[in-house]
Amino acid sequence: MxxxxxxxxxxxxxxxxxxxxxxxxxxxxxxxxxxxxxxxxxxxxxxxxxxxxxxxxxxxxxxxxxxxxxxxxxxxxxxxxxxxxxxxxxxxxxxxxxxxxxxxxxxxxxxxxxxxxxxxxxxxxGVPALTAHRALTVAEDGPQRLRPGALDGKVVLVAGGAGAVGHAAIQLARWAGATVISTISGPEKARLAAAAGAHHTVNYRDGDPAAAIRAIAPDGVDLVAEVALGANLALDLAVLRTRGTISTYANDGGKPVELDVRQNMMLNTRFQFLVLYTVGRQALTAAAEDVAAAVGAGAxxxxxxxxxxxxxxxxxxxxxxxxxxxxxxxxxxxxxxx
Missing domain, CATH: 3.90.180.10 (Medium-chain alcohol dehydrogenases, catalytic domain)
Structure with missing residues (x-):
């Protein structure tokens, strides 16, 4: 061969x-x-x-x-x-x-x-869809499995919605019933995120992106699927609701992450760092089953x-x-x- x-x-x-x-x-x-x-x-x-x-x-x-x-x-x-x-x-x-x-x-x-x-x-x-599934199923008061209705009433912020993981996160979150916001860097990536199913796109390089996200989700977002934690942490915390979750699967750009401990204490922020290599067999099996169901549904x-x-x-x-x-x-x- x-x-x-x-x-x-x-x-x-x-x-x-x-x-x-x-x-x-x-x-x-x-x-x-x-x-x-x-x-x-x-x-x-x-x-x-x-x-x-x-x-x-x-x-x-x-x-x-x-x-x-x-x-x-x-x-x-x-x-x-x-x-x-x-x-x-x-x-x-x-x-x-x-x-x-x-x-x-x-x-x-x-x-x-x-x-x-x-x-x-x-x-x-594979990697993009299973990573996205994990990012969407680690919140304290959120579902551990995805299906239609599992994220009803939730607001999910997907950073980098034009990437492969971001694309899958938008699609899975929408399939599960969430309101999906994606941050993007320009019109073409906004078009891609919208085509994936994002209800709203916000250009993080223009104006006041935190205010724009808060206008959509006045009580804050429930969960962030994050690709560049160091670069985006301030924005994430500005729009996260109390007891919200930031799921991070990468740190694109490599900017160091500095945490204001008291700010996160007051928010009761949950941080979930994830990589598939060590996520465990149970999580991988659940993700594969749910992704297969989403594929079968054409989602x-x-x-x-x-x-x-x-x-x-x-x-x-x-x-x-x-x-x-x-x-x-x-x-x-x-x-x-x-």
Whole structure:
């Protein structure tokens, strides 16, 4: 099979396209013939060594993808062969990701993909959708699972609604019944956030964004899905209601975070920091089930008309795909495998 591999941490030049043996599924595993692979920021950060040192002599990158199960290991229902699936967390503790014609994952990490859902959608789920689900289900008085009506009466602020996680957070929050506000940096990103389903967009670079958000939510927002905590903390606290939650999954820009302890005591602020690698099996399973339900309901479409442009590369240009994500390309970067 054709596969992208790297043997050393480094820049995009460490990625190589090579022939590799087709892997065999072990007990409890499935083999998936990958059609589309999704690229996330964590993929290039892992490759570069920015987050963790390389664990294996050779790695096939990419956590997410979509394709068809073509073989199963012992203990897995043989009827799953031929099933269309989306794959998540393929390289979590394993060396075989989705940047290859075949990958092997635990059966529960290959989630059925409805016939009406494209492989592009399947490859765009994974890290972004599961992260968004976690961000929306950690409030003290909020739901632990998402479904229509679960967030009725809640106001959710999504920072960076034009990003992949922000896009999924807008869609999931709206599907669950929340009023969704997204902060954006300009008209084009406002258009994307609105296309994703945000009821309101606020340009954080213009005027008084806190006043604009308070005009929409006079009692404050219940929950913030945050991508740049250091840069946005003052605004978040200015609009957060008492006992509200700030869920942060990144700190884009790298600005240090400084907390006014008394201010947060008086607000009874809840901060939830999250990363999927250590979130735990129970949370991942719940998120995958709820995301699958949202997909089945048609609530998570992708593409420019739905607020998430798709940027495509062939397998042999995976290095360019990594560079595009690293450079902050707007939209979801995909690698076509077959």
């Amino acid at each position: 054709k596969a992208i591999i790297y043997r050393d941490n480094g820049g995009t030049d460490v990625l190589q396209l090579l022939d590799r043996p087709v892997p065999a599924p072990g007990p409890g595993e499935v083999r998936v013939r990958i059609v589309v692979s999704g690229v996330n920021p964590t993929d290039w950060k892992t490759r570069s060594g920015a987050t963790n040192p390389k664990q294996f002599d050779e790695v096939v990158p990419h956590l997410d993808g979509a394709g068809t199960i073509d073989a199963v290991g012992d203990g897995v229902d043989p009827g799953r062969v031929g099933q269309r699936v989306w794959v998540f967390m393929a390289t979590a503790g394993r060396p075989t990701g989705t940047a290859a014609e075949f990958t092997v994952v635990p059966a529960e990490q290959a989630v059925p993909l409805p016939d009406a859902a494209s492989f592009d959608l399947g490859a765009s789920l 998570l479409p992708v593409g420019a008309e739905h607020g998430l442009p798709l940027v495509r590369y062939p397998l042999e240009r995976t290095a360019d795909a990594h560079q595009a994500v690293q450079d902050g390309t707007v939209g979801k970067v995909l690698v076509d495998i077959t």
